[in-house]
Amino acid sequence: MNSKVTRRRFIKGVVASGAAATTTGMWYAANGQDRPSGAVERLIRINVNGQMRSVDVAPQETLASTLRYKLGLTGTKLGCNRGECGACTVLVDDVATYACSVLTHSMKNARIETVEGLESPNGDLHPVQQAFVEELSPQCGYCTPGQVMSAVALLRANSNPTREEARHAMSGNICRCGSYDSYLNGVMRAVQLG
Amino acid sequence: MAYMHIGKDFVPPDVPGKVTGRIKYAEDYTRDGMVYSRLLTSPIPHARVLDIDASEALAMDGVFGILTADDVYPDGEPQSTGLKILTNEPTLVGEPILALAAIDEKTAETAISRINVTFERLPFVLDPLDSLAEGGPNGYPGDNNTFVFRQGFATEKWTEDQVASFRAGNEPTAEAQQTWSLGDLEAGFAASEFVYETTFTTAGYPHHSMEPRSAMAYWEDGKLYLHGTSQSLTALADGMAPIIGVPKEDIVFINAATGGGFGQRARAGSIPSMAIPAKLSQKINRPVMMRITREEEFTIGGARQGFQGWVKVGFKPDGVMSACDIYIISDNGGKGGGGDASSAADCIDVLYQPDALRFRGTSIVSNTGHRGAQRGPGQNQIAPIIAPIMDKAADALGISRLEIRKINAPRNGDVAGPRQTPFTSAYVPESLDMATQQFDWEGRQSRRRQRNGSKVIGLGLGQGYHNAGRSGMDGIVTMGTDGRLKIHNGVGNLGTYSYASTSRAAAEVLKMPWESCDILNVRTDNHLPITSPQDGSNSIFTNTRTMFGAATDMLNKMKEIAATDLGGDPADYDVSNERVHQIADTSVGYSYAEVAQRALELGGKFTGEAELPEELAEWTQISVSRLAGSAFMGVYHDPRHEGNPPGFTVTCCEIELDLETGKYDILDMVTIADSGTIVHPQGMKNQLVGGAVWGIGLSGYERHLYDPQNGLPASTGYWQSKVPTYLDTPVKIGTGWVDLPDPENPVGARGIGEPSMGAVSAALTAAITDALDGHHFAAAPITADMILNHLAGTEENAVPLAQNNFRG
Structure with missing residues (x-):
């Protein structure tokens, strides 16, 4: 586990900033072309999937909003937009993080990875993605990118987890279809695929 | 029975898109000139809208218009239960009153905050037994508390003693609205050695599908293109067309994937909110995206009956x-x-x-x-x-x-x-x-x-x-001169993979390698047949019947073409290795590509231009008429089962x-x-x-x-x-x-x-x-x-x- 960034620390940071106060707030932030007077907006550069991306970010804008609506990375899903479901999970410096609950402005020195960045340059799926295909882990698929990212984070921290360890590591991701058993099968297969 | 496909695992074609994030849900789409809709919803559980003053909002820069219940129901709201697109008599907190479109959601939300809605508060109730008790509040329009099929809103009351007795654990003594019975109940209890009696409760709770029911719509050349979320493709579009007020041939419903269904996205009537961006887009002549929040999804997303x-x-x-x-x-x-x-x-x-x-x-x-x-x-x-x-x-x-x-x-x-x-x-x-x-x-x-x-x-x-x-639905399969089997499937993609597994029944009939099959779904202008809504656990039974039937129709036509051209009787022919051939001499026959070419040359019933099943649904007829003459076709209407x-x-x-x-x-x-x-x-x-x-x-x-x-x-x-x-x-x-x-x-x-x-x-x-x-x-x-x-x-x-x- 990265010593600098933990899920708890992220949540505490978000609570302090008030970023997750309302579901709709970030949408206005993401799509607001009419900027509130006096607000500080600026162009910043963030490292997403190994590329430095310049993006115009509102002060209260969440990472999920930036990824989806500014950078077109719609693989990151918004299920609740208030830190309950995990559909928006991305990796920040290898740590599984709710992108709806962290401000983009706090990401300037971070390494962000989304589901779009997992495939190899030749198009091969990441072992977790391949394992999820083979185990038919997804059902509706809406939570799947978040499940994938949590599994990748787990396997980077622990390359040989038990099923029980995997269950705990994945527990921040809700699947309303109830495909937990199949996702855990996928995680354990990913261990084998390396 | 030994099957080629049935009972065997395979990778449904949408799964790679789900693990890579490439597959698109309704909110993932954009369109040039797209504007954003936000909803003004009821803050109180039961009310009547007396007045809407949107003048200040409509005067704002970046605001394009609003849509109200009066717009969508010019002849008055339907006097029935069921969700409405918009309403002037909300019966729950969060029910949509109006929608506003603006250049962005911030502007839309700001504009909505400047709309003055005057509500008349009406009685509300949270526990049905409180309403059932004499003198209790009634939460439906017209001071009613129930709805009787074919009669409309009505009022049902028990005495306070009857309600209290029920709450105390006793058998209700009031007459019920609905009853049916089998056998001799009295004799049954008389013969009992052990009798157990209790009152009970089960809770209502929301569906909470992961994907909020966002939708985006635009009009182009007189056609409505609606990106939405549903458990079904054709069943949804077939029901949504009259809700929006557009002819069935002029609606294209696009829905590559649905983020969870569980019942409340099966039918158009349970998801009428998708009509909001459609009607707003029509009114302001711009593409409209309506994003739905988790809270809104809770309100209009449906719940289980307690x-x-x-x-x-x-x-x-x-x-x-x-x-x-x-x-x-x-x-x-x-x-x-x-x-x-x-x-x-x-x-x-x-x-x-x-x-x-x-x-x-x-x-x-x-x-x-x-x-x-x-x-x-x-x-x-x-x-x-x-x-x-x-x-x-x-x-x-x-x-x-x-x-x-x-x-x-x-x-x-x-x-x-x-x-x-x-x-x-x-x-x-x-x-x-x-x-x-x-x-x-x-x-x-x-x-x-x-x-x-x-x-x-x-x-x-x-x-x-x-x-x-269930049964009574339709099936369509086509084949071009490349010999690939195209399976037109109107089943939605909500995660059961039934759209793919039911298609396997068609491949089974024609002994077609799965790699040589293409499933046409995702959007209704892929010329899809009508299917039953993907609810009630029916998809596998219902749509393997239609897929099997359509492929069997194609199989029979293949044999007929081969027999006519190459001699013998259709019964002398079979299929294997993507060929239709004589059973006695497998070298005599056509490849699937060749037989599809012959079908196109022959036309008529072989290409959907004649001798179609009379009972085809209107939706299927539209799809078949658009395909007619362009490909070798198998068409089927499924009779009722017993x-x-x-x-x-x-x-x-x-x-x-x-x-x-x-x-x-x-x-x-x-x-x-x-x-x-x-x-x-x-x-x-x-x-x-x-x-x-x-x-x-x-x-x-x-x-x-x-x-x-x-x-x-x-x-x-x-x-x-x-x-x-x-x-x-x-x-x-x-x-x-x-x-x-x-x-x-x-x-x-x-x-x-x-x-x-x-x-x-x-x-x-x-x-x-x-x-x-x-x-x-x-x-x-x-x-x-x-x-x-x-x-x-x-x-x-x-x-x-x-x-x-x-x-x-």
Whole structure:
């Protein structure tokens, strides 16, 4: 586990900033072309999937909003937009993080990875993605990118987890279809695929 | 029977898109010039809109227009239950009053804050029994509290004494709105050795699909293009066209993937909000995106009907259920409900085959989330109520818990329900045997109620049922001169993979390698046939019939072309290796590419230009007419089937309940299905484990909570109406199936999505009851608070039979 960034620390940071106060707030932030007077907006550069991306970010804008609506990375899903479901999970410096609950402005020195960045340059799926295909882990698929990212984070921290360890590591991701058993099968297969 | 595709795993074509994030849901789309819609929703549970002053909002820069109920219902709102697109008489908090479109959502929200809506407050109610009591508030339009089919809104009242007596645990004495019965109830109870009677409650709770029901729409060349979310493609579009007011040939519904359905996205009537961006786009002549928040999804996303009921069950000395008398008040929510209560009674009749049964039911308003079909509506609410009663009967009569279920189990040749419909097939005793053997049910009996410190073991056995098949739909397959089979499939993609697995039936008929097949779905202008909505566990049964039929039509045409051109009779021909050839001499024949070329040359019935089935649905006729002459075509209209194709499940589970915390761990769980031939084992397993998680939620967690003073919802998120997580579910769930074919389906298949939940809820509730020495809460969910209160010997402080509120 990265010593600098933990899920708890992220949540505490978000609570302090008030970023997750309302579901709709970030949408206005993401799509607001009419900027509130006096607000500080600026162009910043963030490292997403190994590329430095310049993006115009509102002060209260969440990472999920930036990824989806500014950078077109719609693989990151918004299920609740208030830190309950995990559909928006991305990796920040290898740590599984709710992108709806962290401000983009706090990401300037971070390494962000989304589901779009997992495939190899030749198009091969990441072992977790391949394992999820083979185990038919997804059902509706809406939570799947978040499940994938949590599994990748787990396997980077622990390359040989038990099923029980995997269950705990994945527990921040809700699947309303109830495909937990199949996702855990996928995680354990990913261990084998390396 | 040896199949090429049926019963074998495969990778559905959308799965790579799901693990890479490439597959698009409605909110992932954009369109040049797209503007954004936000909703103004009702802040109070029941009101009448007296005036809307939007002048200041409409004068703002970047605001393009608003849409109100007067716009969408120029002749007045429908005087019926059911969600409306927009309304001037909201009957629940959060119901959409108007929509506003602006350059961005911030501007839209700011503009909405400047709209003045004058509401007249009207009485509201959160507990149906409060409304049922004489003098109680009525939450429907016109000061009504119920809706009677073909009559409209009405008022149903009991005396205060009648309500109080029911709340006190007694049989309701008022006349019910609806009733049906089978056999001689009085004689059934007279013959009973053991009789058990109780009142019960089951909670309503939201669907909480992961994807909020966002939608985007635009008009181009007179056609409406609607990006939405649904359990079905053609069934949805077919019903949505008249709601929006657009001819069926002028709507294109685009829906590559749906982020969860569970009943409330099956039919257009349950998701009319998609008409908002469509109508707003038409009004302002711009593409409109309407993003829906989690809170809005809670409000308009639908909920399960809660039950306030009373049941009395009698058993003969030999364990046969001799009589069941059940009376249910259904919570209709703010927009009307469904037929859950009658389905619950029907389920008892199916699963336990009583000698006599009487159902009585009344549906009453509460100004809470709108109710409608949710995974096993009725069958699944009653499952956790009845299972512990079966165990009590077994214990009282000295029969094992497994044996009493086998004694009463439905079998091949049995009938059930108000019309005494025969099953198409039924293998429940076999399922009980398989489940208990796989679980080692008998071997574990010695562990029952074993204590380990503060923890105690409980064992539970449960059964689930839902009708699992329909018919009367259409099928289309085509083939071009490349010889590839194109399977036009109107089944939606909500995660069951039924759109793909039903397509396998067409490939099976033509012995087509899967790699040579293309499924055309995603958007309705792929010329799709009408299908039944993907609800009611029917897709596998219903649409393998249509796919099989369409491919058989193509097969017969192939043989006819080959026989005409190459000699002999069509019966002399068969297919293999993508060729139609003589059986006696396989070198004489056509490749599929060649026969498709010949079909195009011949035209007429071979290309959909003549001799079509007369009964094709209007939607299918439109699709066929657009394809006609362009490809070799197989077309089929499926006739009605006979009987009730059931889906059955059996679950065994073991829990360890902590008497100090009221919480429990599910140590082991096995679910076995009887759903005919298994078409897609991985998909089948997913339905079983997914249903298991839903069953765990029904038994232990999910519920509606409303502020009793103001009628505000308090459970809009995933936490307050808690969806089970990884940690609430077993580390591993065992699954299996009896895999015996059903005679009414060409590949022997029946559905399973809904019963997979009921059996788990029944087994888990039975296990909780077992761990607590047989204490029967007669409720779902059973929360940790309720368990602790029971163990402490304290009285519940909630009003008995309360709905939409805490118990504990």
